[in-house]
Amino acid sequence: MTVFCHLYRFIRVIIAVTLRFVMAKKTKKVSYSRLNALILQSAIIVFSVLLALFLNDIRDQQKIKANLEVAYLHIRSEVENNRLALTTAIPYHRQCLGAIDSVLRLNDRRRAITPFSQALSQCFPNGLKAAKLQDDAWQAFMLTGQMSQLRYDEVFSLTKLYRTQETGVEATQQSLETFIRQPERFQPGAGLADLESLRLMMQELCAQEKLLLTQTEKTLFDINNWRHLEP
Numbered sequence: 380m381t382v383f384c385h386l387y388r389f390i391r392v393i394i395a396v397t398l399r400f401v402m403a404k405k406t407k408k409v410s411y412s413r414l415n416a417l418i419l420q421s422a423i424i425v426f427s428v429l430l431a432l433f434l435n436d437i438r439d440q441q442k443i444k445a446n447l448e449v450a451y452l453h454i455r456s457e458v459e460n461n462r463l464a465l466t467t468a469i470p471y472h473r474q475c476l477g478a479i480d481s482v483l484r485l486n487d488r489r490r491a492i493t494p495f496s497q498a499l500s501q502c503f504p505n506g507l508k509a510a511k512l513q514d515d516a517w518q519a520f521m522l523t524g525q526m527s528q529l530r531y532d533e534v535f536s537l538t539k540l541y542r543t544q545e546t547g548v549e550a551t552q553q554s555l556e557t558f559i560r561q562p563e564r565f566q567p568g569a570g571l572a573d574l575e576s577l578r579l580m581m582q583e584l585c586a587q588e589k590l591l592l593t594q595t596e597k598t599l600f601d602i603n604n605w606r607h608l609e610p
Contacts, residue, residue, distance in 0.1 A: 475502050478502040
């Protein structure tokens, strides 16, 4: 409840007490000592109500702060885990991209066609190894409505980061996995054209991962300076 509501109630009580005092004085049915006692009782009631509301507001604010601190810790941990996933995936994907370039150059020199399935095993010795990025803490944060408790710059930084993650790296990873799994890629004659397409997609993935890592580092720097959210 806002301070204006408390003030409005207080004014109503004061007006009621004043009217009773005036009416009592006009009718002369109540003594001054009785009126003084009435005013004192009204003041005590008003003070008690305001104190109770004030303490309730404090408890509500403490609860909001505690929930926000928990959300802050979860989101920071999630962003740190995503950074670790990126720093693990980026070197491997760059290595895979280099291997694709090597196969294409070799095919160009020999004027041969390396089967796509063979090239795939050569270029991705450990599979695609997509970065396992998380967003559970962020989704829970939005669903619980706690976003309104953050400042605009804090919300903007996190929203931009997770949007880049979703529409950039995760979308490109999904496209790559779909491309690789299509049966026609493993038919006889599938080779250079598919490898060229694969190289373009890997280039896009590496670029998206680099961008996301940069944004992640910046967001973590910002998050570590949000001292008001720390327990």
